[in-house]
Amino acid sequence: MALEPAVGIAGATGLVGNEMLVVLEQLDVRCKILRLFASKDSVGELYSFFGDEVEVEELNDDSFEGLDFVLFATSAELSEKYVPLAVEAGAVAIDNSSHFRMHENVPLVVPEVNIEAVTAEDKIIANPNCSTIQLVPLLKVIDELAGLKRVVVSTYQSVSGAGKAALDELWAQTRAVFTQQEMPHDVFHNQIAFNCIPQIDILQDDGYTREEHKIINESRKILSLPDLKITATAVRVPVFHSHAESVNVETREPLTPQVLIESLEKRDCFDVYPDFHEYPMQLGVTGSDSIHVGRIRRDLSVANGLDMWIVADNIRKGAALNAVQILKALIEREVFG
């Protein structure tokens, strides 16, 4: 029988943190200790884990003593402060924030793509951005089949990527359109109800947003293709859950939709739509663990190219599931105890 680790979740009451708890149970990750950390406001809240009640504790400097792994579903600022404390206390930290992702000595991991990047020496492992996680497994398969030449991505991202308050705000703004009441603007500067906002995260001096930089730079790092030609436009759409992406890929060698479809179907992480009359949509994939790949067709504008439409649950595969998959892989290696 495998050893059972002592695990903590920091930011356990947010959308991603709470989903991490759910996924731990669903993936049958038994823990000898499971502790939940959040801000003062949530202290005392009770969560169920394999039938036990677990009480939320306040996250503080001394939280991590005796833990083997800590899953961080915290902001970049909180991760910057607390991840090193977890490591000092002897834990391995799996961090969902953006803070450590591009650090040279921190592996950035999508298990289906590069779990081998994690060595026994690594004490911090970064979980990529949600829109990157659903993209790179597809790019990896295409690269192996035909060599990636260039990638152009446009995203259709749900509000859940901006947290619980964003779900409430889409709901409240939509209701305000019907009732002609004043519209809340606590999360989104612009109206998101019945509107698309072509800005996610802050704008950078080169005209890209930080979200677009994440897609570009994290994809390069995860795929170990530092010169990958890739550009992205990231757009928030008035949808509650799951992200969709319109993905255009040029390849070095010819690649037919049929060959790609057969290759994707062999891998667990994809749900493929081989009949082009069917395609994934955000409503249908929410709660699913797969990356849904549809509308796979030849790009008629280049010798070797494909257009695709990919959809995944950004809180599950795009965040919580990916982190728990990393944790599970490390437990199986028994890199603790």
Place this chain on the structure above:
Amino acid sequence: MALEPAVGIAGATGLVGNEMLVVLEQLDVRCKILRLFASKDSVGELYSFFGDEVEVEELNDDSFEGLDFVLFATSAELSEKYVPLAVEAGAVAIDNSSHFRMHENVPLVVPEVNIEAVTAEDKIIANPNCSTIQLVPLLKVIDELAGLKRVVVSTYQSVSGAGKAALDELWAQTRAVFTQQEMPHDVFHNQIAFNCIPQIDILQDDGYTREEHKIINESRKILSLPDLKITATAVRVPVFHSHAESVNVETREPLTPQVLIESLEKRDCFDVYPDFHEYPMQLGVTGSDSIHVGRIRRDLSVANGLDMWIVADNIRKGAALNAVQILKALIEREVFG
């Protein structure tokens, strides 16, 4: 003083037909006769035109006698039948349907791009698809400045492109989410409320939708670039009005955002957002006559490329305004009477 033409609008009570009437007045297109045609159901409805009341008549085979121009805002099926009858009766037909657009002898016109394609011999002039109309003026400017090499477009199209009933359906479906009532599905096969649907118009055997073919083929025809390398993914988003497009362009020669911005600013049809902190959105541009171009930035994945975000009112610039602009140009040429 210019001659005043006799003008008819077929399909006058739909979203586009009604907007044609509004735009005729706003652009001060005086008509010695103005007649409105629709199906039996709308007969007798009254519309105002320069202070006069105009009563809707039933569209029939004999509707067009004595008219100089007929604007068609009808389905492809109705246009196929009635446009030739209008021409037989001596009128010039400006048709918003898809039926004649790719006919070899029918000019397909966006006035800012190719009004010179219309000769005195042309009796049928086709108005392009809404998502094409807002794209080609931008492509034309870029082609003149630096030569188009390849274009990748992903669209974010509002429901108004599917007509009045689609507006009602987004409204009713959204309300049904709140009230947990049964959801109407008269227009959209899939739920559009809080969802994106990656299919507009019917799917073709090559995996593209007809909407995507329209963007590709109509752009080539309007720009007189039959070999233009262009691919498109067309997506319906839960927004009432206006279409947005994420546009990636590779050029043959270098082209900086600054040079493009200055060039666009010189032309009337664009509203440019030179400060990258500001950008157009669907909510803000509805009712506007301009093509709004924002988020103009270098595509870092190629030697010569740009990423952009363009938004326009699909019923105005994408349909009614474009048709009336064509009409106005022909009146100024006095190609009637």
